Amino acid sequence: GQQLNQSPQSMFIQEGEDVSMNCTSSSIFNTWLWYKQDPGEGPVLLIALYKAGELTSNGRLTAQFGITRKDSFLNISASIPSDVGIYFCSHLESEKLVFGKGTKLTVNP
Amino acid sequence: DGGITQSPKYLFRKEGQNVTLSCEQNLNHDAMYWYRQDPGQGLRLIYYSQIVNDFQKGDIAEGYSVSREKKESFPLTVTSAQKNPTAFYLCASYSLLPYQPQHFGDGTRLSIL
Numbered sequence: 001g002q003q004l005n006q007s008p009q010s011m012f013i014q015e016g017e018d019v020s021m022n023c024t025s026s027s028i029f030n031t032w033l034w035y036k037q038d039p040g041e042g043p044v045l046l047i048a049l050y051k052a053g054e055l056t057s058n059g060r061l062t063a064q065f066g067i068t069r070k071d072s073f074l075n076i077s078a079s080i081p082s083d084v085g086i087y088f089c090s091h092l093e094s095e096k097l098v099f100g101k102g103t104k105l106t107v108n109p
Numbered sequence: 110d111g112g113i114t115q116s117p118k119y120l121f122r123k124e125g126q127n128v129t130l131s132c133e134q135n136l137n138h139d140a141m142y143w144y145r146q147d148p149g150q151g152l153r154l155i156y157y158s159q160i161v162n163d164f165q166k167g168d169i170a171e172g173y174s175v176s177r178e179k180k181e182s183f184p185l186t187v188t189s190a191q192k193n194p195t196a197f198y199l200c201a202s203y204s205l206l207p208y209q210p211q212h213f214g215d216g217t218r219l220s221i222l
Contacts, residue, residue: 033210042115042199042213043152088151095159096167097142097201097211101151 006089006100014108019076021103023089028069035088043088079107115200115214121222130185130217132200139205141183146197158183195221
C-alpha cells in the first residue's frame with residue numbers, strides 16, 4: 001500500500017504555542033482524516049477533509065487538504081496541556097484506511 | 110449511546126495459548142477492522158470485513174484469525190502461531206453508504222506471561 005509520510009515525528013512545545021504538522025503521499029487521494037490518540041486509548045477523529053483545497057476548523061484545530069491532493073496539514077493554535085498525544089493522518093485507499101506513523105506532541109505547562 | 114466496545118481492556122496470554130479479543134459495535138456499520146499498534150509505531154491492518162460472513166487479510170494477518178457471523182461483532186483470535194503478540198489492538202468500524210469516517214474502540218492491550 002501507499003506510504004504516508006508524517007512529520008515531524010515528535011514535538012516538544014510550551015503551553016500557548018501554535019503547532020503545525022503535515023502529511024504527504026506519493027499518490028493523490030480523495031480524503032484526508034486527522035486523528036488524535038491519547039495514551040492507552042483509541043484514536044479519535046478530529047477533522048475529515050474531502051475536497052482539494054478544503055480548509056476546515058474544529059475549535060483551535062485547523063486542517064487543510066492540499067491542492068495537489070497529495071498532502072495535508074494540521075495546525076493547533078494556543079496549545080494547552082490536554083493537547084498532548086499522538087496525531088495521525090490517514091486516508092482511504094480502496095477499502096483500507098492507511099495511517100501515517102504519527103506525530104507525538106508534548107506540551108510543557 | 111452508540112459506539113464501539115472492545116473487551117477486555119487488558120489481556121495476558123501464556124505461551125502456546127490462543128486468546129480472543131472482542132469487538133462489538135451498535136452503530137449499524139457495515140465495515141469493521143482490526144489494527145495492531147506497537148510502541149512508537151503507526152497502526153497496521155490485521156483483518157477487515159465489509160459484510161457479514163466475509164473478511165479479508167490485511168498487511169499482517171499471519172498468526173491471527175477472525176470471524177464475522179453478525180454485523181455487530183468482529184472478534185479477533187491471536188493464535189499461538191503469532192510469535193510476537195504483545196501489542197495494543199484496536200478495532201474500528203465505519204459506514205460504507207453513506208460514507209462516514211472510521212471510529213475506533215478504546216483498545217485491548219495484550220501481554221505475554
